[in-house]
Structures are given as C-alpha cells and as structure tokens.
C-alpha cells in the first residue's frame with residue numbers, strides 16, 4: 001500500500017501504518033472527546049476528554065492490530081508466508097502472500113480474527129466491571145473498547161468476501177464443492193451484495209441528514225465492492241493461467257549493458273534510441289542487475305559521464321529474478337507485491353533469458369481468449385510456439401519500480 005510508514009516488526013511481521021489511518025485517529029479522538037467521554041465520565045476538563053479520546057483511539061488501534069496479528073500468526077503457523085500488516089482508513093489488512101491450501105486452513109485463519117475481537121471486547125467489559133466507579137475515566141475507556149471490539153468482531157463476521165465472514169463462507173463452500181474457484185465466485189457474489197447494501201444504506205443516511213456517517217458507510221461499501229470484485233478477478237485469472245509458465249510469456253530482452261558502461265553511454269546508446277525505461281545489466285551473460293529511468297534520474301546530469309551503470313543499478317540481490325519453468329500464478333503475485341511491471345527471467349546457471357512483463361501476460365491472455373484455447377486443449381494438441389522465435393522489436397516502455 002502506498003504512503004505507508006513502517007512502525008514496528010512483531011514476530012517477524014512488518015507493521016505498517018498508512019497515512020489515511022492518521023485521519024481516523026484525529027476523527028476518532030475528536031468524536032470520542034465530544035460525543036462519548038463527557039457522558040461516560042462527567043465533570044472533567046475539555047483537555048482531559050481529548051486525552052481520553054486519544055488514549056481510547058490508540059487502544060482501538062492496538063485492538064485492530066491484535067485482530068490482524070491473530071490472522072497472521074495462524075496463517076504463518078499453517079505455512080503461509082506473511083510479509084506485513086497494514087493499518088489504514090478502514091482498519092487493517094494482513095498481507096498473506098498465498099491463498100490457503102485447504103478449506104480447513106482458510107476457516108481457521110478467517111475465524112480467529114473476529115474471535116480475537118470478541119474476546120478482547122469481553123475482557124474489556126469484565127475489566128470495566130472490575131474497575132467500576134473507582135475510576136470513571138478508566139471505566140469509560142474500557143466500556144468503549146468493549147463495544148468497539150464486539151462491533152468489530154460482529155462486522156467482520158458478515159458473510160461477504162473479503163470480510164472474515166466471507167472467508168468463512170468461502171471455506172464452507174470450498175469444502176462442500178471441492179473448488180476454490182466456485183467458492184470464491186459465490187463468496188465474492190455475496191460480498192458484492194453486502195457492499196451494495198452498505199452503499200444504499202449510506203445513501204439513505206445522507207438523505208436523512210446523517211451526512212458524515214452516510215458518506216463513511218458508503219465508502220466502506222465502495223471499498224468492499226472493489227475488494228470483492230478483485231478477489232473474483234484474481235481467482236478467474238488464476239484459473240486461466242493454470243499450467244502457464246514464465247517461458248510461455250517471456251520476451252527476449254531488447255538490450256543488455258555491461259556494468260562498467262557510463263550512464264551517458266547507456267542513456268544515449270540504449271535507453272533513448274530503443275525507448276527503454278529499464279535495461280538489464282549483465283556481466284558475461286550473467287544477470288548482474290537492472291537499471292531504470294528512476295535510478296538514472298537520481299544522479300545529477302553532470303555526473304553521467306563518470307558514473308558507471310554498476311554503481312546505480314538495482315543489484316541482483318535486490319532484484320526478484322524468476323526461472324523459466326516457474327508458474328505464472330506464482331510470479332504475478334510477486335510482481336504485484338514488489339509493485340514492478342517486469343521481472344528478469346534467469347536460467348539455473350544465472351544466464352539472462354528474457355523478461356516477463358505485465359503487458360506480455362495481458363497480451364498472452366488476449367490471444368488465448370481470441371483463439372478460444374484453454375490449457376487442457378493446448379497440452380493435448382500441438383504445442384503452440386512458446387516465445388516468439390524471431391527477435392521482437394524493442395518492448396514498449398514499462399515503468400519498472402525499483403523495490404524501494
């Protein structure tokens with residue numbers, strides 16, 4: 001997610017906060033200071049109410065984080081890699097890099113989040129009872145956390161994908177039908193219905209005078225709708241690309257340069273004439289790195305004559321090279337995760353074989369759809385030539401984001 005700040009690492013999982021979350025922090029602090037604490041703990045100063053509002057908002061943030069950590073820890077215990085947790089305007093997201101391999105795992109991963117929230121709500125409520133009238137401000141914070149966590153748990157149990165309840169639904173359909181694709185299709189459908197209901201509810205709220213609340217609910221609906229649709233598209237894409245390997249879609253590189261070439265030679269000899277936004281750097285056929293427009297731009301122009309490509313390129317260790325036999329279904333998430341449009345394809349001996357680009361994948365899918373070819377037919381009939389045998393003209397410019 002763009003615009004995120006890395007704040008901590010817990011159990012090897014990066015915790016990122018998106019700047020949109022700060023908007024929530026301010027709004028929540030304000031609304032709690034004005035709308036909740038003066039009633040729950042009367043007789044305090046305005047400053048005290050803002051302080052309580054801020055503390056309660058931060059503790060809610062911790063609650064959302066614990067909800068996400070529960071998902072992530074179960075996912076990791078079941079062998080799925082978890083890179084990070086992001087907190088943003090609508091809550092939190094665990095960035096789990098693979099789909100669960102069985103409905104049982106999906107069920108456990110999904111249900112543990114809402115269960116955590118409900119338990120946190122219960123604990124807060126019990127603590128509030130224990131503190132009682134001994135400290136009204138503390139009790140007011142605890143009661144707020146009790147209500148907020150229970151609502152968080154219940155909201156997430158709504159059975160529309162991508163909410164946790166939608167994942168639970170998906171795991172049940174998956175178990176019953178044996179097909180992740182069918183299950184995702186239906187869970188996403190229900191998710192779309194839920195999203196539309198939110199949008200309609202938001203619109204009704206706006207027209208009945210609750211402008212801010214209505215817009216908020218409408219936005220949540222819109223967000224859910226996007227997520228449900230992309231989940232469905234994702235699964236359809238996976239089905240279409242099943243059995244397709246990197247070799248099937250990769251393209252030969254238009255040019256590769258040695259690391260000791262200067263930036264001006266590289267720009268004038270390759271980037272400009274060939275219209276390239278990224279050029280692979282090779283040393284005796286072996287991939288050594290990749291240099292992009294962005295890397296070149298970081299160097300002042302008057303230093304281009306003295307700066308070798310090898311000094312500013314993204315070195316091999318930071319590049320995510322893929323092998324020719326890797327499944328495209330494993331490579332696309334890597335591209336999305338790294339936020340790059342192309343990945344170098346490297347043989348087992350380190351030789352650069354070509355590039356796999358998002359555009360090439362889209363093109364491949366279009367051709368395949370145009371021909372009405374599916375993978376099962378393709379494997380039994382004559383094999384289509386994989387990559388173009390003749391040298392292709394320089395690929396159109398691709399934005400290649402450096403993994404910054």
Ligand SMILES: [Zn+2]
Nearest residue numbers: 113114156164
């Ligand atoms: Zn959750």
